[in-house]
Amino acid sequence: MRLLEIYRHPVKSFGGELLDAAELHDLGVKGDRRFMLIDANDRFVSAREVPALLHWRAHWHDDGSLLLVAPNGASHRAQLGADTLDVTVWDDTFQALLCAADTQAWLGTHLDWPARLVFVPDPSPRAVDPQYAQAGDAVSFADGYPILIVSDASLDELQARAGLALSMRRFRPNLVISATAPHAEDQWRRLRIGECELELVKPCVRCVLTTIDPITAEPHPEREPLRSLIQYRRGPKGVTFGMNALVRRGGLIRIDDPIEPLA
Structure with missing residues (x-):
């Protein structure tokens, strides 16, 4: 048996990256689902509710930076802010880091609904079931x-x-x-x-x-x-x-x- 494909999804519910190689660590493929969109109630937003998210792309770089690419080809390098907040994924509520104001503003010009981008650090505060x-087992978004x-x-x-x-x-x-x-x-x-x-x-x-x-x-x-x-x-x-x-x-x-x- 062989490993055929490796996928990384840096932003939850965005289109994925197909990789030739990857580093695995406690949170899975390095860079996978470390970012996520949240709604006005600080709850996660996914392609289940907003299928158009599948047309967005995100590229994780080894230095931990993230390039966001909108469906129209416009791009932005996401910046982390200093503020934390409690976010919810299914039944889990835990702390995440809010991305900087310029990143939120860029998203606002390319999304037709209000959303904010958040980041989960490593180690993640969210425990696996x-x-x-x-x-000690943890998971990202x-x-x-x-x-x-x-x-x-x-x-x-x-x-x-x-x-x-x-x-x-x-x-x-x-x-x-x-x-x-x-x-x-x-x-x-x-x-x-x-x-x-x-x-x-x-x-x-x-x-x-x-x-x-x-x-x-x-x-x-x-x-x-x-x-x-x-x-x-x-x-x-x-x-x-x-x-x-x-x-x-x-x-x-x-x-x-x-x-x-x-x-």
Whole structure:
């Protein structure tokens, strides 16, 4: 088995970056989901509610800086401010750093609705669900876990059932791996990828975001592929596709790295 693709999403719900290599650390792929838009109630805003966010891009640089790119091609290098505030992602409320006033003003000229950009520091104050984690495990602005893994065989199975060609970007994974059987990742508990080790802790419950085309930002008229997933991937905790994971040994990973299940 091999590592096929690496994705980073520097801003939650913006379009992702396809990488040749990446550093993994406690918060997942370095730079992944470290920024997020919030509404007037300091709650996260995602492409579930605003699909047009998928047309935005963000580029994380090794020095920790972020380049924002609007759908019209206009760009801005985000600046951090000094103010903190409590923000909410699902049921978690925790402190984040508000970006500087000039960054908020630039966003205001390119968004047609009010939003502010925030940043989560490292270490993150947001804990992973203790039911699936150890004390001290943290996550950034991802929905719940630092890493999402999906195999190519799982996508192939879903495409066959739905009768559709589907981009892996629709499922917003961090790591895409080769596998000999669909959903083989469900059975793994620990993986070695290059010099890194991951603990796979929970199937990823999928939502309406999977029905939105990542290129057009338009929903599928028949709610595919969620409708097909419901037919064969519905479990007691929801409809699942892919596995959430925690980084147990960090380091550098590269495309085509060997993958070895350890448990």
